[in-house]
Amino acid sequence: ASMRQVLGQYIEDLEQERAEWAAIGEQAFDAWLKGQLKKDALFWIGDMTALVGPGHVVATLLRDWQEWVRRDSAKESGSKLLLEGMSGSSLRRQLERVEDRMAHRVLSRGLPAVFKQQLEAVLDVSGLWEDLRSRLHYFLELWPERAGAPSFAAFRSLQYIAYFLLTLFLLLAIGGPEAWRAFLANPGWSALAGVLTAMIGNLFSPVGLAALGSYILLNLFFALRFYGRYKKLLQRHTQKFIESLKFELGKVWEGELDSIINQLKDHDRELEMQQSAIKSIHEKRKRE
16 A cells, blocks of 8 residues: 555656656757757758759769768668767666656655565666667658658759750850741741751851850859759758657657556556455455
């Protein structure tokens, strides 16, 4: 009966400490999310389909080079930092604190050591920590796919327009004004053939080579500009991604407290059954 009283009071205390429990998890996850993950998230949620044409080529080359330098360890490093770094240590210390406080209450009431041993079996910190690690790791593996990548439809449309105009200007420059005026004055297959002939003739001329060189440089310029714009858009999305991930990880951590409380309640029900059985035995002996 004394043990059940201690247990019931401790369960009430844990229920009232939900805000403090959530704050500890928030601090731990926030420290991690603002550190390594903010860089790793760009690898997790980066979608190269947001860039088209030369911009996509530039982004792919830079990404391959970065992945080669990092040895493709972005996702693993994020999990390790969370589960084995300072944030993970603070979470484990909180689990150990739950067990230590419960054991202290049992001993301070002068209850037999067997109750403390039973609680240590129920609140197995190593088991709780490994279970939490597994759930966090599983969640981190699935979250990038669940969160998805932004569509950037308007951004892609702008790139198509820019590259289309560049190509159009190249064709106009290589064709020459006379061939294009003749085509516009009298559209037809013969006029179009004249434009194509002029393009082929001018392509390897100094004017054509200059136009082609300018076209390549302009494409490279726009590719770098669009890549820079894409990184800014992706960083904004990354911040939203991190805030959402932080909220979801907080829910996982809060669920750990619910699991502990439920285990303590189950243990209390077992003690209640034992108490009822002992009471029945005493009443039976009194009748005898």
